[in-house]
Amino acid sequence: MEKEPIIWTNVLLFSLTFAVAAIGVPVYAVLVGFSWTEIIATILCLGYCGMSITAGYHRLWAHKTYDAHPLLQWFFAIGGAFALQNSALHWSSDHRVHHKFVDQNDKDPYSAKKGFWYSHIGWMLREYQAQRYHDYSNVRDLQNNKIVMWQHKNYLLLTVLTNFGIPLLLGVLTGSIVGMLLSVGVLRLVLSHHFTFFINSLAHIWGKQPYTDQNTARDNGWLAFVTYGEGYHNFHHIFEFDYRNGIRWWHFDPTKWLIKGCSFIGLTRNLKVCPEDKIVKAKALMQLKRAQARAIQLQLPDAEQLLQKMEHEYALLVERMQAYYDSQKQLLQQKKAGFQQKKDQLMQSYNDFDLGKHCAELKQNWQLQQRQWQLFISQYA
Template identity: 75%
Template sequence: MNKPPIIWTNVILFASTFLAAAILVPWYAIAVGFTWTEIIATILCLGYCGMSITAGYHRLWAHKTYDAHPILQWVYAIGGAFALQNSALHWSSDHRVHHKFVDQNDKDPYSAQRGFWFSHIGWMLREYQSNTYADYSNARDLQNNKIVMWQHKNYLLLTVATNFGIPLFLGWLTDSYIGMLLSVGVLRLVLSHHFTFFINSLAHIWGNQPYTDQNSARDNGILAFLTYGEGYHNFHHIFEYDYRNGIKWWQFDPTKWLIKSCSWLGLTRNLRVCPADRIEKAKVQMQLKRAQAKVSHLPDAEQVMQRLEQEYELLMEKMHAYYDVKKVLLQQKKQQLMQQYNEFDLKQQMQEVRRNLQLQQKRWQQLTAQFA
């Protein structure tokens, strides 16, 4: 079969930046040395790019797991261009196709079933993708977003302005143009690229599957550290509309922390969360499935299977009872809060009415005093 044509722009970009990071950055580190200012600036810019992709491109625009204030969207749009991973519209459209057809080699744009190299970077080096969504028909909502479309139309200009302008500006501030171009410009870009690419490749190969084995996505704490929480990928692929990836308090998910923190400042709202009972049910179903697979070859497999199923049904019964009561309690708490709010509101109204009455009484007394 004839291979699709090579996308030379991407090949040259990825090859040249990688070679510069692999050769020029170590040479400069040995010959001149990077200052702490350059190192800190690189880490901060790397985080800005990464979080613009994870919190902006991925959880906001691709999956609509929350709503964001326009100010935050502008920050994401510029950071996404700085990350140089195509426009938010194009990226989100591709990602929605990935979720719809995950692991289907002929439809998933970066199917992990085609190997690590293909899912990591190979899919971007040739014209593999069909024209099914060339008109972004699966992202009509984003085409109505003025900020997304502004970034899409001005993407090339924004990438040049950020990837050269920011390192040069920092170089001007510190009088270290070459150091900033190599660290904030080249090294930051290469690390940002490949950390994100790990989500498409390693996160579908390396890790465990506590929630589902219906696709290749894995949970991996190490990858979560490199990808700002995106490494909890097995959870994400079954509960893609949850704004969290790491649902436990101890799981490293700075993207979740950013979104939640911004909600306290009024910059994010309508944070979508999958019900806890659905998450627990998915975990228990996977545990049952694995247990059944392990005991299937035992001499008394039938008896053990029967006991597993009985215990599973009992657990489901207890779980439903627990979450039903929990929902009632939450509803009662809401009602109590509403009652407290109503009481507070009535008290405020009473104070205002009293003030108005006192003012009117004073005016009345002043008026009638004239005729006493």
């Protein structure tokens, strides 16, 4: 069977840069050595490239999880060219197809079901889906973005100016042109590439699936450290329009912190967040499915009654959770109405207190049921 044509530009780029990073950089480090200036510059440029992909290409343009000021968009557009991962328009088009047809070998551009090598880098070495290079019908919204289209039209020039110009400029300023070309130029590029590629490969085979098992995406806190928070991939694939990937305060997600931080100075706005009740429900459903599978596997004599009890406990958990969140929404709406109707402020305050007390009681009921659920389900984890 005839194989798809090789994309020699990509093969040469990935091969040569990897060879220089794997051989040239260590040799230079031993014979000459890298200064702290070169090391710090490499880390900063690596972070700039990575965050331009995660906060810009991924969460801003591919998923539209928030809106960004033009200044921030220019910052990401330049950084994306520096990262050398194709234009924002092309990258976003590929990624939207990936989410729409995840794990479908004939449609997903980097399907994890084709193996680690293919999803990591192999999909870029041959023209497996030639139409990807001219069909941008799924990113018509981005075609109306002047900054995205400017970067797309001038992408080749921008990649040359950033990938050669920035290391050369730093080399001239520090008096170490070769060192900067090797560290900021090549090593930074190779690390930036493979850290991003890990999301397509490792994040689909290594980790847990706390929210859904309908695709291969996994949550992996360790992977989040080298991917600027993108390691919480199972969450992302079920709630892709949330600007966060790591939803808890302890989750390492610097991309989330950047987006949120920029909102305080007006550079980002309309940050989209998935309702908490949907997240809790998805997690509880996965716990139920695993507990049911475990109970069936154990072949207990009262398995049928146990499965029914699991269903009952889950239904009770969802019912109490939903009652709490519904009352919370009602309370917020009532408070907003109270602010708009100042003449009824005293009466509204009384109603707020009454409903607030009821909301607190519902929350207590839900939390008690949640603790009971965790104790019950932990027996079959």
